[in-house]
Amino acid sequence: MRLVDNMFRDWSPLERAVAVERLFAVDPISLRALAHKLNADRDALSAAQRTAEERILLWLRSSESAPLTGHMFGLTEWLGAAATKDQLIGADPAHPIEVPTLQTPLWRVLVTLMPDRRLQDDWLVVGDLGGLRDRTRQLLANKPIDTDAVALMEHQLGIRAHSAQAWLDALAASGQETPAQEAASEATRQLPRRTPGANGHHHRGGQPIPQVNTGSIDPRAALATLSALSGGNTRPHLITSQRAPLHPPASPSADPSRWQRIEVTSDHLRGGPVAVPEGYATRLGMRPGTLLSVTGPGDNAVVLVWRDHPVFDSLQPVLMRLNARPGDQVYVTVDGYRLDAQLPA
Numbered sequence: 353m354r355l356v357d358n359m360f361r362d363w364s365p366l367e368r369a370v371a372v373e374r375l376f377a378v379d380p381i382s383l384r385a386l387a388h389k390l391n392a393d394r395d396a397l398s399a400a401q402r403t404a405e406e407r408i409l410l411w412l413r414s415s416e417s418a419p420l421t422g423h424m425f426g427l428t429e430w431l432g433a434a435a436t437k438d439q440l441i442g443a444d445p446a447h448p449i450e451v452p453t454l455q456t457p458l459w460r461v462l463v464t465l466m467p468d469r470r471l472q473d474d475w476l477v478v479g480d481l482g483g484l485r486d487r488t489r490q491l492l493a494n495k496p497i498d499t500d501a502v503a504l505m506e507h508q509l510g511i512r513a514h515s516a517q518a519w520l521d522a523l524a525a526s527g528q529e530t531p532a533q534e535a536a537s538e539a540t541r542q543l544p545r546r547t548p549g550a551n552g553h554h555h556r557g558g559q560p561i562p563q564v565n566t567g568s569i570d571p572r573a574a575l576a577t578l579s580a581l582s583g584g585n586t587r588p589h590l591i592t593s594q595r596a597p598l599h600p601p602a603s604p605s606a607d608p609s610r611w612q613r614i615e616v617t618s619d620h621l622r623g624g625p626v627a628v629p630e631g632y633a634t635r636l637g638m639r640p641g642t643l644l645s646v647t648g649p650g651d652n653a654v655v656l657v658w659r660d661h662p663v664f665d666s667l668q669p670v671l672m673r674l675n676a677r678p679g680d681q682v683y684v685t686v687d688g689y690r691l692d693a694q695l696p697a
Contacts, residue, residue: 353446355416355417356451357454363404363407366397368453371404375401375641376454376461377641378460380641380642382660383401398660401641402659409645409655412465420465424465430512431476432511433478433511434484434510435512436518437476438474439476439514439518440459440462440463440476463476464642470637470638472637480637485523487509488509491505492504502516505519610685611683611684611685612628612629614626616671616678616679618678620667621668621676623668626663626664626666628664630661633656633658636656638656638658639658642657643655643656648667648690649691656686670684674693674694682694683695683696
């Protein structure tokens with residue numbers, strides 16, 4: 353917690369205000385409202401936010417952040433593809449403690465910094481909450497009768513055994529439970545709800561949260577790994593290449609709702625920002641004041657930022673790989689933490 357707090361202490365007043373009121377806030381306010389609150393120039397605040405976001409990303413990739421990056425790495429290994437907010441808060445004694453400079457608890461800071469998952473309806477989920485629920489229903493509906501549902505969910509979906517019952521309960525509450533789900537729920541009724549952890553705090557299922565030797569952590573490799581995770585990856589590994597999504601997205605004509613059409617301009621080809629519809633950004637779990645790092649073709653990092661409006665900071669590497677020209681229509685989609693793009697013939 354002190355490491356995170358110290359990172360923000362030498363920031364300018366505007367950068368710190370953006371961090372407190374927008375980047376790490378429970379309910380981020382607009383730049384217009386923040387400018388009015390601080391009696392500050394809106395353009396200056398916008399520049400401060402861009403600087404703040406860049407400083408955070410640079411810090412996360414530096415050796416100085418290794419203790420935090422290592423903690424996130426071990427934590428996400430334990431949390432799996434879906435875990436409750438309460439599990440995250442209870443995973444470490446420091447998580448509920450407020451970071452003084454940010455005026456928000458450490459667990460919420462971690463949610464903002466984790467590149468591989470987002471908080472949706474009090475669930476910390478890799479990818480889209482609705483999509484993971486649909487995949488769970490399909491998996492359970494088609495499972496052989498004698499199959500261990502909990503082991504199947506962990507192997508196929510990355511949902512840990514200590515989260516299985518809560519996930520099944522939430523699944524039942526979100527829609528009609530199938531016979532397969534009822535059987536799976538019954539199979540997990542006896543799972544321990546809370547068991548003392550070997551590392552001095554509580555966690556679910558009696559399974560200790562992995563402790564990572566921060567001296568061996570390469571922050572850049574760890575962040576690349578976290579960014580590469582999707583709902584189908586059950587265990588993270590220190591890798592530098594990115595994984596393809598478990599379910600390749602259908603074509604734009606077959607599933608248009610998952611694709612965004614971009615009218616390519618000369619500015620886009622020069623690296624200018626590309627607007628993203630708010631509805632599409634919201635489906636990805638974004639909100640004003642957040643950023644999302646995904647991996648595009650050729651393992652190029654692509655950053656989505658929601659300032660006043662959501663945008664891709666730049667799609668230049670993606671467009672260049674497609675040999676796109678001004679006036680072309682390019683379709684892009686984000687599946688898990690992978691961005692794919694198509695240039696229709």
